Amino acid sequence: MDLRDYLRVLRRNWILVVAITLIGLLTGGAASVLAKPTYTADTQLFVAIQSSGSVLELQQGNTFSTARVQSYVKTVGSPAVLQPAIDDLGLEMTAEELASRVKASSEINTVLIDIAVVDQSPVQAAAIAQAVANSLVRAVDSLERPKTGGSSPVGLSIIKPAKAPSAPSAPNTRMNLLAGLAIGLAMGIAAAILRSTLDNRIRNESDLRRVTDAPLLGGISFDQEASKNPLLTQSAPQSPRSESFRQLRTNLQFANVSGHARSVLITSSLPGEGKSTTATNLSIAMAQAGLSVCLVDADLRRPMVNEYLGLDRNAGLTTALLGTSDVNDLLQPWGDDNLFVLTSGQIPPNPSELLGSEEMKHLITRLEQAFDAVIIDAPPLLPVTDSAVLSQHVGGVVVVAGSQKLRYQDLEKALAALAMVGSNVLGVVLNRIPAKGPDSYAYSYYSHEDTHVKNSGSSSTTGQKTRRRSTEGGAVTPSGVRPPTLFPGERIGGRR
Structure with missing residues (x-):
């Protein structure tokens, strides 16, 4: 089949295509209405080297901190960081359950760590985000501290405290409608082609x-x-x-x-x-x-x-x-x-x-x-x-x-x-x-x-x-x- 044949199939089955597309659109709208709203609170930390030496030492420290940031991001989802946050807030969940709600990320060549927490309560989402950030600061300080004694060469600072969001982050009604429209249109076209393939009546x-x-x-x-x-x-x-x-x-x-x-x-x-x-x-x-x-x-x-x-x-x-x-x-x-x-x-x-x-x-x-x-x-x-x-x-x-x-x-x-x-x-x-x-x-x-x-x-x-x-x-x-x-x-x- 060439392009003209496909266009003829779509024109012949346009009612079927439109119907399935509308069903996909309605499904996306229904998913937005029936889904429970969730809120996302985020916080941001800055990784710094505890040094006041020469410029060369500062450059070496910056390279060191950049290389360590990705390790800190992975550490956020560990029980060493999440369990203290659970204990501080008195949450009735395990570290594995909390890990599914927490997401940590960092852009390349930066020393900034972003932590986002999703919860059905905006206040609790902000509280968990702040508790996880504080727990990460303490965990890094403990992990980076020399065994021989002394202070940690790396310090984490919270530069963006978590706040309770005013609007839910999900469901995204607009995104769900667009996704339902796209999926419905694709399924409608596929159904039209399948119907034309299985149809053995002579039409033209x-x-x-x-x-x-x-x-x-x-x-x-x-x-x-x-x-x-x-x-x-x-x-x-x-x-x-x-x-x-x-x-x-x-x-x-x-x-x-x-x-x-x-x-x-x-x-x-x-x-x-x-x-x-x-x-x-x-x-x-x-x-x-x-x-x-x-x-x-x-x-x-x-x-x-x-x-x-x-x-x-x-x-x-x-x-x-x-x-x-x-x-x-x-x-x-x-x-x-x-x-x-x-x-x-x-x-x-x-x-x-x-x-x-x-x-x-x-x-x-x-x-x-x-x-x-x-x-x-x-x-x-x-x-x-x-x-x-x-x-x-x-x-x-x-x-x-x-x-x-x-x-x-x-x-x-x-x-x-x-x-x-x-x-x-x-x-x-x-x-x-x-x-x-x-x-x-x-x-x-x-x-x-x-x-x-x-x-x-x-x-x-x-x-x-x-x-x-x-x-x-x-x-x-x-x-x-x-x-x-x-x-x-x-x-x-x-x-x-």
């Missing part, structure tokens, strides 16, 4: 590239209104969703630059990834570009195309495969463009056998001869084998992957099923991609007037979804569209 193109090198034909931006108005004609002409399908149409033409894949099968790995809406809107986009398009609903288990387009499915694909009616009589025109729909027909008990039959292969061949493009909506790959069987009869396959929903292993299994039967995979379409955020794919370039058109688009296209239908000879023809003499079906297989 970089996730898709971990599974397959198949071309990304396009990304369909997520629209909350798509569930109510799924058709391309129900959106504003220049909305991100409309532009996504036009981009998919263009990229599909480049993926099929040789022109051999006149029939394209649209499928997905699992149900609910948006393959039917993608197939339907792709057909509409191609028809709007001036192509003659035939949309075939080959999902013989859960057909949806007829519901989206408001057509009758009592007679359709299964009717043609069983030989009850000719496909010329079953094609239904839709909209003002050259789009014809072959609905699923009655749901059969053996969908896989019908879709893999020679009749289906012959039907696709006839449709390819009559139309510029044949778009086939097929069932998902993993639950059933219909799409894998049918993919052998078409020119190419497009796999729809539901962003934020599909997992790596599911897409791998679906592509492996297509590869096993030798299907020509033209590419992958990422569906339900967020229009904004780290995983966005679509770009917006329309004005506020277009937004108004989008809001009124559903009412202007309602008539396309609920056209009046009349049935004659097994064919369903929307009234007011165009004369039946313009049907490409007149040319299918040279039959009338």
